[in-house]
Amino acid sequence: MPNIFIAECKQEVSSFNPVPSTIVDFEQSHGAEILDYHRGHQTEIGGALTIFEAQPDITLTPGYSARAITSAGTLTAESFATIAEAFCVAAQAARECDAIYLSLHGAMSAVGEPDPEGHLLAELRRIVGETIPIVASFDLHGVITQRILHHCDAIVAYHTYPHVDFHETGVRSANLLLQILRGEARPVTARIYIPALVRGPQLVTATGLFGGMIRQAQSFEADSTGLSAGMFIGNPFTDVPDLATNSFVVANGDEAWATTKARALADAFWAVRDQLYQPLVGLEEAIAQASAAHGAGTAVLVDAADATSSGASGDSNAILVELLKQNYPGAALMPIVDAPAVAAAFAAGVGASIETTLGGRLDHDRFTPLPVTAKVRMLSDGHFFSERSRVPWNAGNTAVLQVGKHIIIATSRAVSLYDRSLFWAHGQEPRHFDAVVV
Structure with missing residues (x-):
């Protein structure tokens, strides 16, 4: 009977906010509290639970959740250390599990650690080893680092801005993790770095140019070879070294296909990048x-x-x-x-x-x-x-x-x-x- 470990760490920061965030700016949950909080709600874990709990042969091991009450300033080093320690203590239980689902954000930053999500993933890998599959979901404003990609078997990102597909993102993540567990998927990820930061109404996925790229990503994800695809446009206010725009495609065993499709997304973005900036009015x-x-x-x-x-x-x-x-x-x-x-x-x-x-x-x-x-x-x-x-x-x-x-x-x-x-x-x-x- 497959056992899936679930954990969560979500915060978006602005490096320009002079007020640092601390542990009091988070809601923390442990064990079954996590499932109780998310079950039936329009969240990523809520969506994942609709898939996992519909499978009679799946058991769940909820670990630790730290959910920021709102986006805020850079997290203090002491508070991140507290979160990381709680995460790692809970992750000991994942050593006995068959797969891991993480709900992350991607635009977190702490004093002394510009890539908290990457740090948590590296620590998780240190604890559970290299063989247990990890699927993580992210906000499309996330800052995706090589460390994140290295320690995840696959990543999934929102397809909407403004964000309304939290639940759907969890569903997609859970289905992908089950495909890996059943031996139906061997994920390989291609990521294309795009040296641009954009902000404005053309990023609204329902009406703007950016929506066309997301629909293209969705078509790649729906392909028989595709497993996940999307864009990360970063949070321009999270001033960390890896801040940029990225396209990505996760394919089932076909790295060349993934690279070609990720490049197509990047090219589509680059072709209209000048139209994605919003002229500001004084x-x-x-x-x-x-x-x-x-x-x-x-x-x-x-x-x-x-x-x-x-x-x-x-x-x-x-x-x-x-x-x-x-x-x-x-x-x-x-x-x-x-x-x-x-x-x-x-x-x-x-x-x-x-x-x-x-x-x-x-x-x-x-x-x-x-x-x-x-x-x-x-x-x-x-x-x-x-x-x-x-x-x-x-x-x-x-x-x-x-x-x-x-x-x-x-x-x-x-x-x-x-x-x-x-x-x-x-x-x-x-x-x-x-x-x-x-």
């Missing part, structure tokens, strides 16, 4: 454009450099400052991480007006706290569920503040803002505003 001009378009619908103001989902601190008040400076005629909705402002709101209570500052509490080199008079509209504990996958999030104590016509959802801690769930959880419908900051 802040002053952006607010002027939004003012000129007032009344035509909701303007979306994208503060990509402060995206908490990419590891930023989330305390940028730059757009709010410019809205007030230009006397923007409409009402804007925006999130800002500011624990002291939230504490002041809780002390005053709903309906009170408070004198406080907003933003600039964490990233002092880029932002300056903005003095405001704010009315407290709502207070909450900051717990909510993501819009599609229903994953629980915790923003800490949260206050809805009104500054002039603008509504600020001030949170005590950063959370990944993939969707509208934070707004909805606090009684705000983005479409009812003239502008929304994302």
Whole structure:
């Protein structure tokens, strides 16, 4: 009866976030807790479980899980050592297993270790030896190193951006691991390094040019020779030596085929690379454009450099400052991480007006706290569920503040803002505003 070991370590960091992340920024699970957390949820392990648990001859050995609560700054050396030790202790059980599935991210970084996933995989191989097959799934923003590839029998990556295929990625990973276990697959991987970093709307897989490359990868994966294929575009804010774009193809025993197909993906990317960059608009001009378009619908103001989902601190008040400076005629909705402002709101209570500052509490080199008079509209504990996958999030104590016509959802801690769930959880419908900051 085949026994499969399951473990998880997922975090995405921004090297430019001045606030380091620590072990308290992770949710940790051990043993059966991992299966209980993921079963029935739209996660990679949740997807894998639908395959593994449908096989009557499969037993599972869950090991250790460290899930970052949100993307954040570079992990401290001490905290990574704690995670690595817990991972290795749990991995001792994998020595008696027949196969291993790991759910990883790929854009993790720790002080003194720019490739934490590679380190964990190397330690896992040291513990279990070279013969037990390992399949690992990754975010397509992962930074794929040679060490990762060396220690994995096969890798699987998301096929969507924005990411909505967590569950499907787990399903693909589990099916591939079972193929290897049954002797139906002998994976060989080809990876093509592409010296480029891109960011912008053309990367949206449903509508952009990048989606064409992903569909090409899916056709390779669906081929009788293909086992897995995709693209890694890296997280531009994870400033580590191996940061780049990569194409990859995993084939069933045919290295030449894998190399040809991986090269085809790389060539397709390179041919349109100049179209994959998003021209940026200066802040002053952006607010002027939004003012000129007032009344035509909701303007979306994208503060990509402060995206908490990419590891930023989330305390940028730059757009709010410019809205007030230009006397923007409409009402804007925006999130800002500011624990002291939230504490002041809780002390005053709903309906009170408070004198406080907003933003600039964490990233002092880029932002300056903005003095405001704010009315407290709502207070909450900051717990909510993501819009599609229903994953629980915790923003800490949260206050809805009104500054002039603008509504600020001030949170005590950063959370990944993939969707509208934070707004909805606090009684705000983005479409009812003239502008929304994302």
